[in-house]
Amino acid sequence: MSKSLVKQLANQIPCSFRAKDHKEREMKYELYYIIKSNTSDEAKEQTIAKVNAFIEKCGGKIESSENQGNKKFAYEINKMREGTYVLTYFTAPTAAVATINRELNINENVIRHMIVAK
Numbered sequence: 001m002s003k004s005l006v007k008q009l010a011n012q013i014p015c016s017f018r019a020k021d022h023k024e025r026e027m028k029y030e031l032y033y034i035i036k037s038n039t040s041d042e043a044k045e046q047t048i049a050k051v052n053a054f055i056e057k058c059g060g061k062i063e064s065s066e067n068q069g070n071k072k073f074a075y076e077i078n079k080m081r082e083g084t085y086v087l088t089y090f091t092a093p094t095a096a097v098a099t100i101n102r103e104l105n106i107n108e109n110v111i112r113h114m115i116v117a118k
Contacts, residue, residue: 024093028063031055031090033104033113034083037070044084047109052088054103060092083111089118 068085104113
């Protein structure tokens, strides 16, 4: 995934949270999410790029993002048995996390996600 694609997508994605408007401390977070396995490789890469671009648009900084590949679920989720797991470490203002969480809930390619403060 190229950084130019992330920057290009960041300019297209609106974010209701603006880091410049708030003077909050930034914290380190770990985001773990699952992408549908029945999507193409290009769509998976674009979903990862969109999520990273949205985090940056909300004032966050991506430290690392790792595609961990397809894994089987312990139980069926939305009639699916496997998905592509992605682990992302980022730093963001505390108020931006709610906006990022809401965006991940809306994203149709993301099955499940979890954001944990480090």
